[in-house]
Amino acid sequence: MPLISLEVVSAPTERAAVYAMFVVVALEAALNFTVPLYIQIVQGRTPFDTSLAMMPFNITVFVTAMLVVRFYGRFSPRVIARFSFALTTGALIWLSFVVTNNWETVPTILGLIVFGIGQGALVTLVFNVLVTAAPKELAGDVGSVRGTTQNLASAVGTAFAGALLVTLLSIGVGQAVAGHVDLPEDLVAQVDLDNINFISNDRLEEILDATTASDVQVDAAVQINIDARLDALKIGLLTLAGLSAIAMVPASRLPNYRKDEIPDPSPHED
Numbered sequence: 001m002p003l004i005s006l007e008v009v010s011a012p013t014e015r016a017a018v019y020a021m022f023v024v025v026a027l028e029a030a031l032n033f034t035v036p037l038y039i040q041i042v043q044g045r046t047p048f049d050t051s052l053a054m055m056p057f058n059i060t061v062f063v064t065a066m067l068v069v070r071f072y073g074r075f076s077p078r079v080i081a082r083f084s085f086a087l088t089t090g091a092l093i094w095l096s097f098v099v100t101n102n103w104e105t106v107p108t109i110l111g112l113i114v115f116g117i118g119q120g121a122l123v124t125l126v127f128n129v130l131v132t133a134a135p136k137e138l139a140g141d142v143g144s145v146r147g148t149t150q151n152l153a154s155a156v157g158t159a160f161a162g163a164l165l166v167t168l169l170s171i172g173v174g175q176a177v178a179g180h181v182d183l184p185e186d187l188v189a190q191v192d193l194d195n196i197n198f199i200s201n202d203r204l205e206e207i208l209d210a211t212t213a214s215d216v217q218v219d220a221a222v223q224i225n226i227d228a229r230l231d232a233l234k235i236g237l238l239t240l241a242g243l244s245a246i247a248m249v250p251a252s253r254l255p256n257y258r259k260d261e262i263p264d265p266s267p268h269e270d
Contacts, residue, residue, distance in 0.1 A: 017254060029155075080121060084122045092241035
């Protein structure tokens with residue numbers, strides 16, 4: 001016997017809801033990895049500052065998830081999902097443009113609030129689509145599908161963001177070091193470029209103190225670190241924005257009915 005009834009994902013609209021849920025949860029996990037990484041490593045702020053920056057996002061998700069049901073009578077799930085993914089895409093693009101070394105809290109909060117509106121609306125919406133499409137006796141199976149999808153998407157989103165950002169950082173540092181006149185090959189050989197990660201400027205200076213690097217070379221390496229980190233974060237956020245835009249495809253397959261037009265999913269006797 002299967003652990004869950006596959007009947008809850010038998011229709012195209014139900015599978016589209018699962019796909020949309022996977023994407024939005026994965027994007028949330030990736031953003032929850034990226035923003036703290038930027039605030040604490042690039043900006044050198046404390047975990048408490050990160051908590052303050054993320055608080056508006058979490059509150060927005062909570063409030064939107066409760067209030068989005070008010071729009072079910074006026075707009076179909078398909079329309080709400082498309083609009084919500086447009087919000088998450090725009091928010092990620094915005095965040096990619098405001099990423100600078102002087103990135104202040106206000107632009108951060110603005111982008112996170114917009115993303116939170118889209119994310120909160122989508123999480124509630126796609127779950128309601130699954131619930132309304134399944135008979136009452138399969139409500140437990142719908143909950144299991146939701147939990148499994150969210151857990152898997154959260155893990156995949158975090159892993160994808162980490163791998164993407166580190167890969168972009170490695171490529172950026174490698175290219176910059178190879179073409180920099182102030183960083184000779186004998187100095188580069190003293191640093192493990194095969195194990196590049198996001199580190200603060202102070203930590204990089206401590207590593208270079210153990211080498212033969214001069215003050216000029218240390219300054220050059222620090223500047224490379226600054227530029228490579230910012231480029232990696234910008235490209236990473238734009239990549240997430242692209243994934244959010246692609247999610248319009250499953251969103252376009254969600255039901256097009258309104259609240260008073262929801263069909264009865266219960267089986268009918270002949």
